[in-house]
Amino acid sequence: MPRYYTDEHEWIDVEDDVATVGITDYAQGQLGDIVFVELPEVGAMIEQGKDAAVVESVKAASDVYAPITGEVTEVNPALEDDPALVNSSPEEDGWFFKMTIAAEAELDALMDEDAYKAFVEGL
Amino acid sequence: MSDHDTEDFVEDIPLKALPLDAWHRAKGARMVPFAGYEMPIQYEGIVAEHSWTRENAGLFDVSHMGQLHLTGEGVEAALEAVLPIDLSTLKHGNPRYSLLLDENGGVLDDLMVTRWNDGFYLVVNGATKWDDIAHLREHLPDEVNISHMDEHALLALQGPKAFAALERHVIGDTPLGALTFMKGATFTFTGSIAGDVWISRSGYTGEDGFEISVPADVVAEIADLICAEPEVKPIGLGARDSLRLEAGLPLYGHDMTPETSPIEAGLIFGINKRRRTEGGFPGADRIIRELVEGTARKWVGLKLEGRLPAREGAEVFAGADKIGTVTSGGFSPTLGAPIAMAYVASAHAAPGTPLEVEVRGKRLAATVSPTPFVPHRYFRGS
Numbered sequence: 001m002p003r004y005y006t007d008e009h010e011w012i013d014v015e016d017d018v019a020t021v022g023i024t025d026y027a028q029g030q031l032g033d034i035v036f037v038e039l040p041e042v043g044a045m046i047e048q049g050k051d052a053a054v055v056e057s058v059k060a061a062s063d064v065y066a067p068i069t070g071e072v073t074e075v076n077p078a079l080e081d082d083p084a085l086v087n088s089s090p091e092e093d094g095w096f097f098k099m100t101i102a103a104e105a106e107l108d109a110l111m112d113e114d115a116y117k118a119f120v121e122g123l
Numbered sequence: 124m125s126d127h128d129t130e131d132f133v134e135d136i137p138l139k140a141l142p143l144d145a146w147h148r149a150k151g152a153r154m155v156p157f158a159g160y161e162m163p164i165q166y167e168g169i170v171a172e173h174s175w176t177r178e179n180a181g182l183f184d185v186s187h188m189g190q191l192h193l194t195g196e197g198v199e200a201a202l203e204a205v206l207p208i209d210l211s212t213l214k215h216g217n218p219r220y221s222l223l224l225d226e227n228g229g230v231l232d233d234l235m236v237t238r239w240n241d242g243f244y245l246v247v248n249g250a251t252k253w254d255d256i257a258h259l260r261e262h263l264p265d266e267v268n269i270s271h272m273d274e275h276a277l278l279a280l281q282g283p284k285a286f287a288a289l290e291r292h293v294i295g296d297t298p299l300g301a302l303t304f305m306k307g308a309t310f311t312f313t314g315s316i317a318g319d320v321w322i323s324r325s326g327y328t329g330e331d332g333f334e335i336s337v338p339a340d341v342v343a344e345i346a347d348l349i350c351a352e353p354e355v356k357p358i359g360l361g362a363r364d365s366l367r368l369e370a371g372l373p374l375y376g377h378d379m380t381p382e383t384s385p386i387e388a389g390l391i392f393g394i395n396k397r398r399r400t401e402g403g404f405p406g407a408d409r410i411i412r413e414l415v416e417g418t419a420r421k422w423v424g425l426k427l428e429g430r431l432p433a434r435e436g437a438e439v440f441a442g443a444d445k446i447g448t449v450t451s452g453g454f455s456p457t458l459g460a461p462i463a464m465a466y467v468a469s470a471h472a473a474p475g476t477p478l479e480v481e482v483r484g485k486r487l488a489a490t491v492s493p494t495p496f497v498p499h500r501y502f503r504g505s
Contacts, residue, residue: 032168032170033456035430036430059365
């Protein structure tokens with residue numbers, strides 16, 4: 001299952017025609033203790049680069065952008081009761097939402113794991 | 124991912140380094156711009172640092188704050204002309220909270236004033252210190268000398284174990300334990316650290332603790348000494364903000380500004396009793412009027428339902444009517460719930476009043492709450 005990364009520190013797993021989206025371990029480390037995650041509505045159309053979710057840490061609110069364009073099909077129910085999952089398991093249990101892939105070409109411009117690792121090292 | 128947060132950038136000028144800059148970085152701090160300095164926002168994480176301070180002791184570097192020494196003939200009367208303070212009741216060594224007000228009674232800064240043998244020691248906010256110095260220079264007579272103690276650093280050691288940790292290292296004419304809340308004295312550090320330090324039992328977390336003014340050239344040595352104690356960890360600005368919010372303590376530039384009066388802000392203790400009738404300080408007409416007539420709005424605490432915090436700028440509603448604005452807000456690690464401070468119309472300011480706060484188009488249920496949200500634990504004597 002290929003995993004892609006954005007320069008806004010989101011990851012996307014693609015399985016068949018469904019993408020699962022979350023934020024990277026680097027992102028959760030930068031945000032600090034997460035106390036609330038505001039997720040999009042199931043059925044919402046989200047557009048690449050536009051607001052998709054909001055993460056509230058103790059200190060601040062941060063936007064999470066849609067890594068690609070598509071329709072939200074499922075959100076992670078575990079984050080409602082335990083938003084700290086994003087800190088403890090950002091790239092597995094702390095996933096944010098699943099979505100359709102409206103334009104496969106958008107994936108091509110994203111980074112793979114090695115490219116993202118190099119990108120973070122350069123920050 | 125992008126941050127909504129707005130830091131207190133003063134101006135677009137190069138950031139200055141604190142005397143402990145390298146010390147913070149060596150301790151793994153994440154540095155951010157604040158009040159014109161690069162400052163440590165956190166070391167291991169805000170919640171861990173917050174809880175550590177509530178349970179043990181945290182060392183904060185607050186060297187960005189302005190330390191001023193005012194001396195000269197007539198300094199006492201001159202200071203009473205610019206501050207609503209009653210210096211006749213201020214004993215040597217004791218810090219007292221006061222307010223720098225403009226002619227309309229708007230708040231220019233809040234500060235601590237301590238009587239020293241040869242004058243007064245003032246601690247003012249970092250982001251406002253240059254404006255404060257200019258304001259004081261303009262309004263104090265030439266006979267009063269204002270010395271900016273920029274060769275001094277300022278540390279705060281806060282928490283229930285602060286006394287135990289500090290007591291092992293300082294000696295003075297009076298024992299450290301003789302200092303109760305809002306008292307101060309001169310001490311020296313044991314060992315090879317030269318020179319006097321000024322210590323007061325005060326702080327900004329609601330906990331027992333101390334503020335320690337030390338020469339900048341020995342601050343790293345002192346910070347190492349204190350942090351080597353098992354009770355002590357370095358704590359960043361992030362936890363400083365969540366701790367003071369839980370303690371219901373206002374933050375200048377957010378909870379009070381030139382657009383707010385101290386009476387609206389509930390800071391009546393910053394206007395000393397004699398001055399409430401005598402006046403004779405900037406903005407006295409408005410403040411004395413507000414003391415009699417009340418104010419249209421009041422600064423209150425809010426407890427929010429759910430987990431979503433309301434931040435500065437969020438609007439407060441009673442039914443369909445917008446009746447206020449949040450000035451500080453966040454998630455309380457101690458309570459495990461969001462809390463906020465807001466100005467609301469006085470008709471809706473009574474504790475227990477149900478209100479709503481709007482965050483990103485959603486209305487969150489909130490209740491006016493007494494402050495502090497977490498009880499103060501100051502040391503007032505055993």
